[in-house]
Amino acid sequence: MTSTADGTGLDAVGTDIVGTDDVSLERELDQLLAVERFDPPPDFVSRWYRPADAAAAAADPPAFWAEQARTLLDWDTPFTTVLDDSNPPFYRWFTDGRLNVSANCLDRHVAAGRGDKVAIHWVGEEGERRRVTYSDLLADTQRLANGLKELGVGKGDVVGIFLPMIPEVAVAMLACARIGAVHNVVFGGFAPSAVRERMEVSDAKVLITVDGARRKGRTAPVKEAVDAELGDLKALEHIVVVRSTGIAAPIREGRDVWYHELLERADPVAPPEPLDAEHPLFILYSSGSTAKPKGILHTTGGYLTGATYTHRLVFDLDADSDVYWCSADVGWITGHSYIVYGPLSNGATSVMFEGAPDYPDRDIWWKIIEEFKVTIFYTAPTAIRTCIKWGPQYPGRHDLSSLRLLGTVGEPINPKAWLWYHKVIGGGRCPIVDTWWQTETGAILISPLPGVTSTKPGSATTPLPGIFPALLSEDGQPVTEGTGVLVITKPWPSMLRTLYRDDERYVQTYFSRFGRDVYVVGDAARLDADGYFWIIGRIDDVINVSGHRLSTAEVESAIVSHELVAEAAVVAQSDEQTGQAIVAFVTLTGNQSGDDATIAELREHVATRIGKLARPKRVIWADDLPKTRSGKIMRRLLRDIAEGRELGDVTTLRDPDVVAALAGKVAQAD
C-alpha cells in the first residue's frame, strides 16, 4: 500500500511551527505559552467521573475494576474471581467469567433497539459515504464468522488482517472475536514482507486482505503484492479478499476466496461463542529493542473492560449525541481500542476515514468534522504539527463549532502544538486530553479527565482511577519530584498478558528490572510538584517516528541486508515535525563511497523490507563506527553526532579517532 511513513498520509514538511502568514495568531500563541495551567471550562461537567470512584479505586483496586467489568459489560457467566495474582507477572483477571466481545460490541445494542443507529460513518477517499448501522455490522459479522468457520478457523486459531481503513476491517476483527479466533492486524502501511514475518511467527491460518488500496488518487495492487511475498507460507491455508477498489487481483483456486462470496453463501446466524475472560482476543506486533517485533497478547474480559471504561470516561462519551472520530489507523493499538472496541462496546457513533489528510485538499479533515458535526476528535501530535505548518486557513474554511473535546496520543505534545490545537481547532473552548498509554497497556492509563483535571500543555497529567504509576531512580528509589523511569506498580485489567509464545521475553522486557511485580514501561518521565506526569520519551532502543514505534535493530537489519552495506547503526534525532527521525550511519562494503543515488536506493530498500515509515531521513556515510572494546556500537555518541552536540565520554572507545572523523564529516556536510 502507498500510505506515507506515519500511516496518516502526511508528507514530511518543513519545520516552521506556525504558518508564518498569520502574525497575530503567532503572537497570541506566544502569549498563551505563558499560561501554565488551563482549568476545566466551568460549564463542562464530566458525565461519568465521581470523586468517590477515585477513592474506591485507591482503597481496593480489584474491587473497583470488578465493579467496572460488571456494570459496563454483559457476561454470559458472571465472574467470582477478580484478580489472580498468584504467579506474577502472569496476572489473570475475571478468570471464571465468560463473555463475548462481539456480543458486547453489537448484539446488546441491537437487542436494546439501537440497531438502526449509525456505528460508522465511513468516508472514502474519493468522497464516497457509507452509513454502517449496528444491525449492518452485526449481520456482516455473523456471516463472516460462519465463513471463517467454513474455512476451518476455530477457537484459538490466528487470523491475519491486512486491510485499509474500510468498515470491513472492523467486521473482520469482530468476526474473529465472535468465534474465539485470535486476530493479528498488520498496519496497512507496512510492506508485504513485514506482513509475512508477522503471519509466519504467529502461524496464521487465514489472512483477510484486499484487492487494492487507494492513496491520494492512486491504487496499489495489494493482493498481488501479498501473493508474491506470502504465497509459500505453509501454515497459511486461505486468503480472504475484500473487493474494495476493483483493481485486478489474482485468485488462486482452492486457497483464495472473495469476501463477498464467502458472506453470500454463509449462514446469516452465528451465535456469539461464550469465551473465558482470559481467552486471547488479539496479538499486535510492536517494536521492541531487538530486530524481532514483540507479539503483544491481549485477552477478552480485561481488555474490553479497559477499552470500554476509558473510552467512556476520558472522552466523556454521550453515546446518544456524540459523534466521535479517531484519526488513527486500525493497524495500531489506538485503532483497536479507540476506533473498534471502545466505541462499539459503548454504542457510540464514529467516523471512519479512508484517506489522507491532504487529499483532495488539506482541509479534508475539517470538512468531515463540519459535515458530520463531530463532537470529539482524537489525533496525534505529529498530525497537529503538520496542520500547523499548512496554516490555519484550512481549518478556517469550516465550521468546527460542533467540537467539544479534543484528544492526542502517541508521543509528547509540545506546548505550542497543544496551544494551536486548543485555539485553532478547539476554538479555545474544548478541553484537551493528552492520553498516555501503550500497545502493552491496552487502554489509556494517564490522562486528564475533561471537566475535572486542570491541564498543563505538554503534560499527560495524572493517572486514571485504578492505575498506579510511579517514577523510580536508576537504582530503584522512588522519585516524588523530578525525573525517573516510569513504572506501574499494580496490575490493571487491560494489561498485556504475555508476548506471544515468549513468556521469557515478557518477563525479561517488562518485569526484570525492579522485580516481578513492577511493570517497566520503557519511558522516562518527570513528576512535578503538583504530581503531574510529563512523559519524556523512550529509554530503550525504540524510535518514535510520528507516534509509531520502530526498533533501531529492526531498521539496521533491513539496511544491512542490502548487498552494498557492510554495517549500519541507526539512531534517533529529534525532529520538529515527526518528534523523532531516523538517522542511519552506514558503512559500505569494500571501502566504497556512497552517493545520493545509493541513499535513495537504501531508503527504498528499507521501504520494501519494513515500510515507508522506517525510511531513514538522513543517511551518513561512515568509514567506521564508534565501538566499545567489546565491539558494541556506541549509539549514544552517534546521537550526539547526529544532533551536533558536544561529544560525551569517549574513553571506553576502541578507537577514539573514529568519532572525531565522523563528527568532522557531519559538521562539514551540515
Ligand code: 6R9
Ligand atoms: C498508544 C500508543 C507507546 C509509546 C509510549 C510513549 C509514547 C504514547 C503518549 C506518549 C507522551 C503521550 N506515547 N502516548 N508519549 N505522551 N500522550 O501510542 O502506543 O504505539 O505502543 O507507543 O508512545 O513513548 O511508550 P504505542
